[in-house]
Amino acid sequence: MTSAALRIGVIGGGLGGLSAAVALHQAGFAVDVYEQAPELTQIGGGINMGPNAARVLRRLGLSPGLDREGVRPLGTHQRRWQDGRTLQRAALNPQCEALYGAPHITIHRADLLAVIAAGFPSERVHLGHRLAGFADKGERVEAWFENGARIACDVLVGADGIHSAVRAGLFGEEDPRFAGCVAYRGLVPTERIVDLGLELGSQSWVGPGGHFVHYFVSRGQLLNFVGWTEDDTWNREDWTDRATIARALAAFEGWHPQIHRIIAAADTCFIWALFDRDPLPRWSVGRVTLLGDACHPMYPFMGQGAAQAIEDGAALTACLARKGDPATALQHYEQLRLPRVTRLQELSRANKTRFHMPDGPAQQARDAEWARMNNGAGDRSPDALRWLYAHDPSAVEPAPV
Numbered sequence: 001m002t003s004a005a006l007r008i009g010v011i012g013g014g015l016g017g018l019s020a021a022v023a024l025h026q027a028g029f030a031v032d033v034y035e036q037a038p039e040l041t042q043i044g045g046g047i048n049m050g051p052n053a054a055r056v057l058r059r060l061g062l063s064p065g066l067d068r069e070g071v072r073p074l075g076t077h078q079r080r081w082q083d084g085r086t087l088q089r090a091a092l093n094p095q096c097e098a099l100y101g102a103p104h105i106t107i108h109r110a111d112l113l114a115v116i117a118a119g120f121p122s123e124r125v126h127l128g129h130r131l132a133g134f135a136d137k138g139e140r141v142e143a144w145f146e147n148g149a150r151i152a153c154d155v156l157v158g159a160d161g162i163h164s165a166v167r168a169g170l171f172g173e174e175d176p177r178f179a180g181c182v183a184y185r186g187l188v189p190t191e192r193i194v195d196l197g198l199e200l201g202s203q204s205w206v207g208p209g210g211h212f213v214h215y216f217v218s219r220g221q222l223l224n225f226v227g228w229t230e231d232d233t234w235n236r237e238d239w240t241d242r243a244t245i246a247r248a249l250a251a252f253e254g255w256h257p258q259i260h261r262i263i264a265a266a267d268t269c270f271i272w273a274l275f276d277r278d279p280l281p282r283w284s285v286g287r288v289t290l291l292g293d294a295c296h297p298m299y300p301f302m303g304q305g306a307a308q309a310i311e312d313g314a315a316l317t318a319c320l321a322r323k324g325d326p327a328t329a330l331q332h333y334e335q336l337r338l339p340r341v342t343r344l345q346e347l348s349r350a351n352k353t354r355f356h357m358p359d360g361p362a363q364q365a366r367d368a369e370w371a372r373m374n375n376g377a378g379d380r381s382p383d384a385l386r387w388l389y390a391h392d393p394s395a396v397e398p399a400p401v
């Protein structure tokens, strides 16, 4: 069987599933995406695309859309929760472009999804298809959906998010774990906060039991904010749950006035509980594999969950393009990806502790360490993140002749 003949079914039309579909389609595979929702949507505000992911998307020819919709922050600025003192600064653009061949972008999720979806034939996205089950028959995989549809494909890819039905089918049901953290999220029209004179960058305020992040999206017209607090009074994971502005303000009581100004300038605030899972020892069984949050959900404290899902798609495509046995290609894919995403899952968890330290000796030691590194070579600088940003997920050895 040639690689061009392989039929690939991707379950889930989120950022991970769709970017994998674009990569696989461009490599000549016959790809179909099955999405449970009646339309392709991403709610939930902004997202950071590090240069590692932006480069993958650029290679897929998506630059015009990214350039049109994305914002290029000049740098990151970490500040202290109460007095706003600078703890660490690091440059992002244009340095990332020069160092890694792609910018760091901040973008609205819906805009990003639309940019990616534009690279894939819409007639091959099957909406309203909620996976109900699948069976690996050895030479092919059969899958069926709650709407009664049945398909057969050569490879099935579960890109169906943290509650993945494909993961459950492969490895059994297991509830994700509540992180004891909730996010207050909102979008503020930029003209309402002009007086703050915000730099074109990403600011992150760290304090006891929480941190607050804001950056521009939607061509600079909106400021996206996410305020994290350790709180176990809310454990619903639904992007559409709303909190009152008063509740969000109360969650950040005593924090810097800039944070209060930003929250108060929003019309609506959403509340969302954070979940994750332990790293999986494997992702693939036979001709079925997983991708993105389906196999490696992570706290968003490295800003890399979607970026790693996008890398997964590039690596999966490169492995399948070697034209060998599909099951072997899927093993190769997971071996390439597992160590890197496991490291990021662990770093993201560690950042929860690092960012949320109560004021005291440990926090002072952390601040002193950041201050020592605050000469352009801090742990968030493009140079220190070379291992993360320079990685090429499609670098797979060529097939033996």
Ligand SMILES: Cc1cc2nc3c(=O)[nH]c(=O)nc-3n(C[C@H](O)[C@H](O)[C@H](O)COP(=O)(O)OP(=O)(O)OC[C@H]3O[C@@H](n4cnc5c(N)ncnc54)[C@H](O)[C@@H]3O)c2cc1C
Pocket (backbone or CB within 6 Å): 011, 012, 013, 014, 015, 016, 017, 034, 035, 036, 037, 046, 047, 048, 049, 129, 130, 131, 132, 159, 160, 161, 162, 163, 164, 165, 183, 226, 291, 292, 293, 294, 298, 300, 303, 304, 305, 306, 307, 308, 309
């Ligand atoms: C507050 C917050 C901020 C974040 N910030 C960043 C950031 O700055 N940078 C970054 O890279 N990442 C970030 N992330 C992480 C990122 O959002 C996720 O890692 C990413 O969206 C995962 O994409 P995915 O395609 O794997 O899964 P999802 O986005 O969950 O997509 C899964 C898709 O599968 C569909 N689906 C589910 N079940 C079925 C089924 N049975 N049948 C058919 N379809 C199904 C769903 O409807 C959905 O469309 C953040 C996350 C949060 C919560």
